[in-house]
Amino acid sequence: MKWGIFFIIAAVLIVLLIVVGSSRNQKPKEQDLSRIKPETGAKGKKVILLLADSLMSQSIDRGLREKELPTFRFLIEHGQYYKNMVSSFPTMSVTIDSTLLTGRYPSEHRLPGLTWYSAKDKKVINYGTGPIEVLRQGVNNVLTDGLIHLNQDHLNPDVPTIHEELARHGLQSGSINGLIYRGPAVHKLTIPAWLHIPSSLPDEIEVKGPDFLTLGALTNPLEGLADLPDNLTDKIGFNNRFSFETVKYLVRHRKLPDFLFVYLPDLDQELHKNGPSSLKGVKDLDGQLESLLQSFGSREQAMKEAVILISGDSGMTRILPADRNPEIDLSALFGDDRVLSPGEEESGSKDILFTVNETMAYVYSLKGTDTLKEAAKVLQADSRIDFVAWKERDGWVNVIQGGTSKALKYKADGKLQDTYRQSWTIDGDSQVLDLKVNDVNNMLEYDEYPDVLMRLKSALDSHEGDYLVVTAKPGYELKDKNSPTHKGGGGHGSIRKAESLVPLIICGTDRKPTLLRMVDLKSYLLDLLAKNPPNHG
Template identity: 55%
Template structure:
């Protein structure tokens, strides 16, 4: 989800309008390079996790069939290929990455979405959903939330990340352009001089992360590598920066035991052109080829490392403009006092909207109005699911079924992941199949929906609805970005929730195919490596 970093591009453009572009020389963080190398040297395989934003199995399969993705084809032929890993919910990168790196759903890691409302701070939190929202909210608040509070405050301090846990095992780790990077080692983020005119943030921000922290121009331990000029390139929030940094570590024998690499570029193309766009994945294949060739050859890459490639979320096709695909929530709720993004919460404010593309949180600051709000929203035939919590119960309503589905944790029904539930009436609302004889639940078009929806509804405090749009449609507030005729995500249907997972260099298999289970799997890959590992795999 490139939008998280898209806010930085907006800020850069604002700066250019104020001052002329000037070269700035950052000080390389040589400490990172000294401390990142695995202490086990060449005796064990390193684990490299590559997260490709909005990577989809349909695009991989089509590209391989057309003989246009030789790198993906090689890795799949020499490894494991799964097409149905279940992402987190909402299907937005900050939430997904938080689940991946903590091994918990939002009720555990406390990052509800790319935008959400903090009842404690009485403010709308936005990590950078789009240019107009950044301008309305103000550059400083968005930058503070994205650069300081996301990892330092909002991510549950009581929940350890994979970087924390690997350090306890004596393992070295690194993050390149990761959205979520919190770990045990102190680092300094530096606000570039050319960004100073647009923000009052201090030039240096102390954060904690893994042994190596590379975050574009904010934390660049490899400034000696020559990078292309230009605004977006100089920010470093792109595939090229991520890959150049990783290739340097490989070629200079400085790989940590675990390295996270984030590749954001594909997402932008799919948002614009829709999920059938193929040029982006072709470029990604070529970039992966270059990365693996840094080991000397593709075969040698799998001798020296375990390569894990995963998408964070998929995308659903948004209908063209003529089909009225954008659902303006403020229009549906015009009889209520809705918080305007440029204003603060007032005594008469009744509703706050936090739109995450195809899903949204709708907050009622007057708790007795929640069901009335749900009734108003339900009148739009483009709305898919509306849900809210009521004590220990979760209520869910849909467009086509009049009844309310009610469910809660624990009970006699077991789902495919061993989770226990009690479900009362109308299971069809969430396309659930219940077998009364063996007391099991099977999921239909909404994978792992009971746990994922529970996680979102318990991710933060407040009285709110979770709302999703039907396939082809997108939710919006006044200034929300839209993707008419393109692609979008956020909701929990198949297209947005099921992502590919490619594992090469090991026969070890994940226990469950869910994003939330990857942390435990990766921990085992890193910590169970034995000295003098057999070559040739």
């Protein structure tokens, strides 16, 4: 799973239901609605970006063939439909959302995964990968990192988000349930009483976000105005219905900001459990999209008033069932006497540490690069490993293929140019990353690993320390002592196209994106808003 704070709730929910039942704080109403300027006179179209966690084009296409998705069909027939937008890497929500909202890869926005190791602080950062890991890491630590440090400190303060850029241009923006939301306006997260039991968080936390911000029950500007599902049993508001009902309220009361980011988490949970072929969640999403369009008055009116984009964030690979041994236990490969466990104090006797992001992981050496290279050989010997990569001090990236002796190294700049106008120098076996190299015209194309050279290099440049990137072959997932697994279900995190290519549907504009990458979507959105300047009166 990759829901961040949702796993914190899962970790303590059973205990809390016993201790405090379904009680919750009544929060002071936020003043976000008063920030949204009234619409008067001629106005440009609003831009709404709906990010549906783990939405895949295969599911959409199957639903269309089976005539189960009438709203998706309408949107596609009246808009643009792309099936191959390239996500960020690792394919985990906080990294992807940071790339989308900053227009930069992790080498610049500095959020390398749902879990990673901070060499500066000498601790594992975990935004909530799974209940057991959360408990081992410490609920208080995970909550503090997720609710305070994620946006305020870990997301590079020198890289502006779309919310910050729009504010500088006099445009308003909003975020509904997005975990990455940094902006110029001051908000307060109100921590429910039941979260004080496992943590030492204050009653209120001041954060900076866009003009309109909801984060489930933690900050709900519609408290007392709309009946939203934000109880404990509703994941305190981190659900699709909360997100859609909030958007619909803004539409009906003419309170849409110029740009609105909406995060939709429900599909991810279903696919992790049932695998990527499940269609139920997409059918549910289709009905929710229809209700949003009707809140404008009709489908056609929605197209007149807004540019609506629906995007996935990552794909998903089916994980083999339990009897097929799908888990690659990293701790077992190296031995307990060498591996530092989550929450364990560092000592001189242990030299390896893992942070697992489902089908990819960072492998850290606590004793320098010699240990790192030895670790790479251990991993390469396992045929279930897809590849292992690390960066040299001189800028070269080394990649070795799991279960073989094939190797490749590359670096930025050189005579080869890829389809994204990035130039590279490559030495070794190009098949390791399935690269198509044309030496006649010095062109390079990607297939199984989209934009892999930049995305992999960016992950290796994303934070300080000596570490490897390791990915699993399709059907397998990486595992540490307490990391969640999804045997017989679905997983993601790695860089193959099944987990990297996502759909993008655009309605309400004829303007087309120049490049189909998540990292380029921010510039496209800014261009849309610049071409449709609003008139706030």
